[in-house]
Amino acid sequence: MQVLDGQTVFGGIAIGPAYLFTRKTQTITLERVENIHEEIARFEQARLQAQAQLGDLYERAQLRVGEENAEIFNIHAMMLDDADYCSSITHIIRTQSANAEYAVGVTADNFSKLFSGMDDAYMRERAADVRDVSERLVRILSGETGSDGLHTPSIIFADDLAPSETVQLDREKVLAFVTAKGSKNSHTAILARTMNIPAIIGVGAQALSLTNGQSVIVDGFSGKVYINPDAQTKAEMQIRLQSETEKKNLLKTLKGMENKTLDGRTIKLYANIGGTGDVAEALQNDAGGIGLLRSEFLYIGRKEAPDEQTQFNAYRTIAQSMAGRPVIIRTLDIGADKKADYLGLEPEENPALGYRAVRICLDRQDLFKTQLRAIYRASAFGSIAVMIPMIVSEDEVLRVKEIIEEVKAELDADRIDYAKNVAFGIMIETPAAALISDRLAKHVDFFSIGTNDLTQYILAADRQNAALEPYIDTHHPALLRLIQSVAENAHKNGIWVGICGELGADPDLTEFFLSIGIDELSVSPPMILPLRQKIRNMKIQDTIK
Ligand code: PEP
Ligand code: MG
Numbered sequence: 001m002q003v004l005d006g007q008t009v010f011g012g013i014a015i016g017p018a019y020l021f022t023r024k025t026q027t028i029t030l031e032r033v034e035n036i037h038e039e040i041a042r043f044e045q046a047r048l049q050a051q052a053q054l055g056d057l058y059e060r061a062q063l064r065v066g067e068e069n070a071e072i073f074n075i076h077a078m079m080l081d082d083a084d085y086c087s088s089i090t091h092i093i094r095t096q097s098a099n100a101e102y103a104v105g106v107t108a109d110n111f112s113k114l115f116s117g118m119d120d121a122y123m124r125e126r127a128a129d130v131r132d133v134s135e136r137l138v139r140i141l142s143g144e145t146g147s148d149g150l151h152t153p154s155i156i157f158a159d160d161l162a163p164s165e166t167v168q169l170d171r172e173k174v175l176a177f178v179t180a181k182g183s184k185n186s187h188t189a190i191l192a193r194t195m196n197i198p199a200i201i202g203v204g205a206q207a208l209s210l211t212n213g214q215s216v217i218v219d220g221f222s223g224k225v226y227i228n229p230d231a232q233t234k235a236e237m238q239i240r241l242q243s244e245t246e247k248k249n250l251l252k253t254l255k256g257m258e259n260k261t262l263d264g265r266t267i268k269l270y271a272n273i274g275g276t277g278d279v280a281e282a283l284q285n286d287a288g289g290i291g292l293l294r295s296e297f298l299y300i301g302r303k304e305a306p307d308e309q310t311q312f313n314a315y316r317t318i319a320q321s322m323a324g325r326p327v328i329i330r331t332l333d334i335g336a337d338k339k340a341d342y343l344g345l346e347p348e349e350n351p352a353l354g355y356r357a358v359r360i361c362l363d364r365q366d367l368f369k370t371q372l373r374a375i376y377r378a379s380a381f382g383s384i385a386v387m388i389p390m391i392v393s394e395d396e397v398l399r400v401k402e403i404i405e406e407v408k409a410e411l412d413a414d415r416i417d418y419a420k421n422v423a424f425g426i427m428i429e430t431p432a433a434a435l436i437s438d439r440l441a442k443h444v445d446f447f448s449i450g451t452n453d454l455t456q457y458i459l460a461a462d463r464q465n466a467a468l469e470p471y472i473d474t475h476h477p478a479l480l481r482l483i484q485s486v487a488e489n490a491h492k493n494g495i496w497v498g499i500c501g502e503l504g505a506d507p508d509l510t511e512f513f514l515s516i517g518i519d520e521l522s523v524s525p526p527m528i529l530p531l532r533q534k535i536r537n538m539k540i541q542d543t544i545k
Helices: 036-079 083-096 100-116 121-141 163-168 187-194 231-254 276-284 308-321 358-363 365-381 394-413 431-435 437-443 451-458 466-471 477-492 507-515 525-536
Strands: 002-005 007-010 013-020 154-158 174-179 199-201 215-219 224-227 268-273 290-294 326-330 383-388 423-428 446-449 496-499 520-523
Touching: 007 187, 007 276, 013 174, 013 231, 036 083, 036 100, 036 121, 036 163, 083 100, 100 121, 121 163, 121 308, 163 187, 174 187, 174 215, 187 199, 187 276, 187 308, 215 231, 231 525, 268 276, 268 525, 276 308, 276 525, 290 308, 290 520, 308 326, 308 365, 308 383, 326 423, 358 365, 358 394, 365 383, 365 394, 383 394, 383 446, 394 423, 394 437, 423 431, 423 437, 431 437, 431 451, 431 477, 437 446, 437 477, 446 477, 451 477, 477 496, 507 525, 520 525
Parallel strands: 013 154, 154 174, 174 199, 268 290, 268 520, 290 326, 326 383, 383 423, 423 446, 446 496, 496 520
Antiparallel strands: 002 224, 007 199, 013 215, 215 224
């Protein structure tokens, strides 16, 4: 048995034969042509044919992976309209009497080198797109059909996969992807996540030394690939696969179903996540959106705060992967139990009642603005909302809004695109915020109730202290009454209200939450489908209050 290690892009277990994805290598040679005009016309015809293929691929991908992810094929089609790209090709044909294949090949090399050398990681990834679209042109020019030859369900091994190759593979025959190279932010990684296909990238050149049909197990959770697995590994993985399959079957029956009670009440079920690595699980469990991205996880375990570009890349990847579904990014909630040494925060006697979250952000505006810029920039790539933690006063909300206006003005001045309808919400997780929620509602688009902190503050019992567990009564009437009054205040003021604390996933309270009109529950991904199942079998008694 041989074990390969890589980076996981999407969890899941796959057991099956290997299929080595190889492209017919296009050897492009320079051939002199006699009639330059005919050669330019041949290129022009291939260009139009490639655009027609891409239009077709866009339609197919839209159905499979949603409009946002299909957009890559429109981008490819646009590249074929790019004046610089096209004139480089015709210039080479004209000045060197070169064949069109050669002119396309040289142009592809030049442009992809140009993109690879750029500072922006996003632009660097576009190098792969130029190569991909140029290879399509060369295939058309040389009359190749490019069929994938995949006949039985297999684990696909490849050097790297271009987005168009990923989408063109027959989904029913793909058990998993394993690539030698690849990046977590690439479109292919996003597509694998969206298509719910276990995927491991970056396992190295050994990925290409397999032969078709060799027995393989992919553990997309740990990033391990077992080649010719021994009997014990096989048996263990079979058991895990079976439990995965049972979960998937539950998913299949509930996927795409509404979260609707028998008497017609609906509620949104979103996912709580800590970063890009959790998006796959949210999608796998059919989350309607991300109700809480705990952005502080990006800041923890580093030597210095993540810069704007690093944050932008993460937020953009999440927004793109969610393909138009809402993504609520909670701004930095550092402090209390979440520490980052580089911030140089003083040790505190009572950290839970201390210097944390928005309090730090309002003092350290450089830190806050960097994050807001990254969030607003990413808003151009999906449906992003901003949410502020640990609010206690109207004044804090107004100050945050002022800072957001400054950030937007800076982006306008820099001519950087961002969405104009980014929703602005706050967490209701302090008793103060809950008690003045009628006033706070006037300044925001939504509330999300953070019951983890709200419970500790209402019951005066530190959530970190195990000895106080008997006091943490999550069904305490004081807490439930306060939640109900926050919901009423939200609705009186025409805004929606959700719950993103752990209590949202408590099945004993689902009926209560529905009866008081909670609009959204954001829970850990594996809780979504069990909750959906419960909701679909429930009738709301209006008397519960
Ligand atoms: C909460 O307090 O309920 C919450 C969702 O935030 P966190 O658990 O990250 O403090
Ligand atoms: Mg909290």
